[in-house]
Amino acid sequence: MSQEEGKRRAGRAAMRFVEPGMIVGVGTGSTVAHFIDALGERRGDIEAAVSSSEQSSRLLRERGIPLVDLNSVGELALYVDGADECDPNRCLIKGGGAALTREKIIAAVSRQFVCIIDPSKRVEVLGRFPLPVEVIPMARSHVARQLVLLGGQPVWRDGVVTDNGNWILDVHNLRITDPVALEREINQIVGVVTVGLFAQRRADVVLTGEDG
Ligand SMILES: O=C[C@H](O)[C@H](O)[C@H](O)COP(=O)(O)O
Numbered sequence: 001m002s003q004e005e006g007k008r009r010a011g012r013a014a015m016r017f018v019e020p021g022m023i024v025g026v027g028t029g030s031t032v033a034h035f036i037d038a039l040g041e042r043r044g045d046i047e048a049a050v051s052s053s054e055q056s057s058r059l060l061r062e063r064g065i066p067l068v069d070l071n072s073v074g075e076l077a078l079y080v081d082g083a084d085e086c087d088p089n090r091c092l093i094k095g096g097g098a099a100l101t102r103e104k105i106i107a108a109v110s111r112q113f114v115c116i117i118d119p120s121k122r123v124e125v126l127g128r129f130p131l132p133v134e135v136i137p138m139a140r141s142h143v144a145r146q147l148v149l150l151g152g153q154p155v156w157r158d159g160v161v162t163d164n165g166n167w168i169l170d171v172h173n174l175r176i177t178d179p180v181a182l183e184r185e186i187n188q189i190v191g192v193v194t195v196g197l198f199a200q201r202r203a204d205v206v207l208t209g210e211d212g
Contacts, residue, residue, distance in 0.1 A: 006118025006209030007082075011035035013207045014080045014116050020045045023073055025106040026060060027081020028053040028099035031116050035080050036060060050076060052106050053099040054163050070106065079110035083117050083203070084129040084196075090115070090203040091179040095132030095196030098162045104194050107201050115203035119210055126179055130155070130170035132196035137167050139191020146189045147171050150182070166193050 011034025026049045040063030048066040051057040060067055081103055083092040094100050107113050135143045144154040152171035160168050176182055179199035186195040
């Protein structure tokens, strides 16, 4: 099975968690794009979507799916999103598409987080994929120095501005054996908006293309 086929199957498999009348939290990325396609085919069933990025909002609008602001809804029953890496404990690295902050917010208010990945995203230990960190632009150098002290090698994703107007550092050479502790530690660096480690609020369910 190709990686693209794995993404397509995982995206479509998430539809079994969608129930009539739901407001669905929708993540970002190429795997989520397949989920949005499938959601569009059943748009009459759901009430609306809460989107995690401008990119996903555009795709949702194109498929006629109404969007609602997260502030106008309470808790969400379901959040569906992709990931860049997933460990055996369902801890994730996310943010390869720079959408990590809004994604983390939606994950935090959702009762069930269904993560859709192709099988190549499964790893024993997180860190092969560089860990994205969204930073306030003026704090970039300060945060980078602190990340070096934690053993990483941060690289500025030059030219990328997040939907929130911030910048991204991608941290290479980390072997993340304690994702919860590292998430807490990086969150405490002044100038960090969000770290792309989803460990405290990790996925509840992981679907790979192999699930059919
Ligand atoms: O910022 C982007 C998101 O965290 C994506 O969910 C993640 O990068 C995976 O994207 P894709 O499905 O395109 O591999």
